[in-house]
Amino acid sequence: MTAALHVLDVGHGNCALACGENWTVMVDAAPDPAVVETVDQLTLRRLDTLVVSHRDRDHARGVVPLLSDRKLEIGCLFVPADAAKDPTTPETALLLAALGDAKRSGRCQVSRDLDDSLPEGTLDGGGLKVEVLAPTYATAMTGPRGRSPAGGTITSNGASAVLRITLPDGLRVLLPGDADHVTFEDLARVGTDLSADVLVFPHHGSHSVVPDEERFARDVMLAVRPQTVLFSVGRQRRGRPTEAVLRGVLRADANVYVACTQLSRGCLSSDEHLPRPTELGHLAPLPASGRSSCQSCAGSMTLSGAGLSAPNSVAHQAYVTTVADRPLCRTLRPALEDQVAQSS
């Protein structure tokens, strides 16, 4: 198997799957069948590491079928404690039941110890380098609802794990979960290098708690300096990525390649004009939540080599041109915005 990192179209949520030489690392598992279907399609019998960046349902709930699959072994599941989550809900009971089932049958080990003090190389394997950049040790010791060492209150999102995975060919992908401004201020406090070639933008490109979304996005871009920015979004959630976030991304780097897993409503508001299944030929041959409903844009994406290797970027751009009324990944680029402003 060629080493690659797949960013799956799971609708609203996240799931990234890095595959090295006989070594797999999954980061987040949204409750979408595309997650288990991908494990089936790639005939994976083991996930060496499964990281839940934080306990929000769109990142954590999909681990339940993975834990319950008797044919699948999980080397270690890293799942954080979170005092902000109600322990009496059915969701918690289901997670605990799945964990108990997997542990009893020896299919999974569980750890809550995931922070930037994890010794270098602990999660590496199969040519993949896996670095835990956040939470910082100090934030992990405090946890959600506590006070961040950088100031402000830590939320579930703020305690999110931030991972950088480097493929054997050198491609670096930053997976920041739902990290917010508190997370990034904490990382700046300890001087963490966040540089990466590909950024899966945190929190699906929407940061309502951030005072200035555009500035936040620009600051994240300047810290990471990626050539490619991906948004894992569900079309059913309005306005993700937000125009402010996209503007911040594109003003930081007018040439950055931008792709969303699903077609944002900001780009095409009406479902009546969604494409037909035959128009989705550009999609990578991976399960994608939006494929059958024709809501995928780039769909599930494969990263390797110089960046996005599937879908083909030319085919993806042609699709965007055909389908979107107002493709925000283009119209918000500064040069185009200036042209529009001048012509009006």
Next chain:
Amino acid sequence: MSVLELDSRLELPVGGGIRIVAVLDDDRGQAKAVGFQLEDEGLEALVVDLDEIPNVDDAVAWVSTRAHAVICDLQLSPMHDGIAYDGAQLVARLVSEHRIPCVLTTGFAPDVGMLVRPHRHTIPVLLTRDQTEQSDVLIEGLTRCASEIREGRDAGRRTYRVPLFVERAGMTQYGVALDARVGGWAHKTPMRFPARMLGDEYTSPAEAEALVGKVFFAHVNLGAKQEPDLFFEAPEVEFIEPDGQELHFG
């Protein structure tokens, strides 16, 4: 009369395409309306007189020898007191035993879960009454059912082993019902089903009530878009008290 080949997508037990479609509904006016729609699509509608087939064995035999496909309403009895079965029972047998493409229709009443869930794994297509007003949706439904009969379940109906958390138990006109949250499913709506699906001992309200707050494992189609589309198979009736028994669920 013409034969609808449907791009050769339907390989039917009789002939190479759908020609005769049986329509069963306790509301004969509704059955005729569906029949007219099918005739507009070039098919021959056979509006079935339910009085001729009072039990499900007779109905299976009668329909399977006269029709290439079936549109059947869930409720077959309210206007015909002598009918001892519902549409879910009939459709499940026609699909699984005779490989006849069927569409089950319903008003999505609250008790759909109680009547349909035990058979939902062998009922590929369930449409609302509103949807039956669109001929293309009916035809697409028959096509989808034929595809599952021929090629197996699509992604939306593939099952995965997951835990289910029993939230509630209660009595309905169709027996004791359980509501369970499905682990790993994208939606929070609990799935309603007859408690007897977990074993005959749970037909007692007290026994069913004792399951509340417990977890069991089963194979569920996680790709279901809405609760009526959910089903489960192979339940493992070893009820688990979730770890952390000091927690108060419910």
